[in-house]
Amino acid sequence: MPRAPKACGHRGCDERVRGRTYCDDHEPEAWAGSISQSTRAWYRVRDQVLDEEPTCRDCELAPSTEAGHIVARARGGTDDRANLKGQCTACNLAQLAEDRHRL
Numbered sequence: 001m002p003r004a005p006k007a008c009g010h011r012g013c014d015e016r017v018r019g020r021t022y023c024d025d026h027e028p029e030a031w032a033g034s035i036s037q038s039t040r041a042w043y044r045v046r047d048q049v050l051d052e053e054p055t056c057r058d059c060e061l062a063p064s065t066e067a068g069h070i071v072a073r074a075r076g077g078t079d080d081r082a083n084l085k086g087q088c089t090a091c092n093l094a095q096l097a098e099d100r101h102r103l
Contacts (some may be wrong), residue, residue, distance in 0.1 A: 028074075045081055053086030058095070062088035072099040 005016035010026035017023050049067040056062045064086030071077030087095065 049084045049086050056088040056091050057085040058091040065089050066092040068092045068095055
């Protein structure tokens, strides 16, 4: 038996959809470059960021444990060194939440 239509996943939209999360008007763009490089290459550039920026660039208090994106990959950012910054876990999680909210 087919599933009943459900509301679009976009807050405030009353459009009904079947078999997907969003209506045509609110379908998010695909993640740009979601598989842009190998895991080995990512860890190499991540280690470089953490070596060059031992303190979180955002709060300037905690040690850097993450390589955060300056321009989110969902907005066209890349994994190039120029688009990465050293962040502590708390600042990285806060930035990820903010980036997701802006999409």
